[in-house]
Amino acid sequence: MRKLLLVAAAAVVPLVAAGCGEKPTVTVYKQGQYQGKPDMQPWDNEQFKGDKVAWEKAVKARTLGQNEYERVVAH
Amino acid sequence: MARMKFLADAERCIECNGCVTACKQEHEIPWGVNRRRVVTLNDGMPGEKSISVACMHCSDAPCMAVCPVDVFYKTSEGIVLHDKDLCIGCGYCFYACPFGAPQFPQDGAFGLRGKMDKCTFCAGGPEPDFSAAEFKKYGRNRIAEGKLPACAERCATKALLGGDGDVIADIYRRRVTTRGRGSEVWGWGTAYGKPEKQPAAPPPGGKS
Numbered sequence: 001m002r003k004l005l006l007v008a009a010a011a012v013v014p015l016v017a018a019g020c021g022e023k024p025t026v027t028v029y030k031q032g033q034y035q036g037k038p039d040m041q042p043w044d045n046e047q048f049k050g051d052k053v054a055w056e057k058a059v060k061a062r063t064l065g066q067n068e069y070e071r072v073v074a075h
Numbered sequence: 076m077a078r079m080k081f082l083a084d085a086e087r088c089i090e091c092n093g094c095v096t097a098c099k100q101e102h103e104i105p106w107g108v109n110r111r112r113v114v115t116l117n118d119g120m121p122g123e124k125s126i127s128v129a130c131m132h133c134s135d136a137p138c139m140a141v142c143p144v145d146v147f148y149k150t151s152e153g154i155v156l157h158d159k160d161l162c163i164g165c166g167y168c169f170y171a172c173p174f175g176a177p178q179f180p181q182d183g184a185f186g187l188r189g190k191m192d193k194c195t196f197c198a199g200g201p202e203p204d205f206s207a208a209e210f211k212k213y214g215r216n217r218i219a220e221g222k223l224p225a226c227a228e229r230c231a232t233k234a235l236l237g238g239d240g241d242v243i244a245d246i247y248r249r250r251v252t253t254r255g256r257g258s259e260v261w262g263w264g265t266a267y268g269k270p271e272k273q274p275a276a277p278p279p280g281g282k283s
Contacts, residue, residue: 032145036158058221063238
């Protein structure tokens with residue numbers, strides 16, 4: 001009986017241990033880092049002279065200008 | 076400022092291709108490269124719908140994820156741009172892009188494929204603003220001039236809106252509620268529903 005148990009244990013242990021050796025199969029992608037030249041901010045130029053608020057104001061005015069409900073006065 | 080976005084209104088687009096022409100003319104884009112194009116569904120049938128498509132400057136851009144040489148970067152306004160000097164023209168970005176935005180010129184340093192070219196939201200590239208190198212590689216930099224993309228600004232019916240995502244969403248929401256249909260579609264509330272009301276501010280001088 002004891003011999004039978006030993007044989008059974010010897011058969012089961014490798015199967016159980018095999019589960020411990022399993023490695024994750026899902027690839028984890030590494031986020032790349034930009035390799036190119038640095039870019040300037042759109043307000044860092046001769047026109048806006050680093051004035052971010054003025055640039056934002058100009059862009060916002062143009063964006064709101066696309067709303068014809070505001071541009072066209074209802075009669 | 077929120078992220079810069081495009082918004083195409085299929086109810087208004089009349090397939091005039093004015094946006095395509097504006098883009099081509101503004102950036103002097105060569106033959107065979109279309110940074111923007113108009114796609115029509117059920118063309119020629121009653122109720123056909125058109126939509127103007129280009130790079131949508133995704134918040135989580137798949138082109139950035141797949142590029143093996145990491146040429147893509149995102150500006151502080153959420154515009155997805157790339158450095159052409161490093162591009163190897165592999166075409167991975169084209170396969171990854173759900174909008175077919177990356178374009179490949181048929182001539183140039185890499186023969187048949189060429190370095191990738193795409194919509195820049197009229198924000199140029201990493202070359203110095205307003206320089207000849209920037210214009211040659213990426214086209215005009217209207218964003219640095221305090222303007223919006225040429226396609227959106229030149230759209231006759233204002234089917235194509237461009238700019239701060241929150242502002243153009245407000246414009247579109249008002250448009251849809253005014254015409255009385257369109258807000259019943261699935262996902263409307265998530266995309267264009269107004270944020271929940273903020274709790275009222277306590278009266279001045281009152282104790283909280």
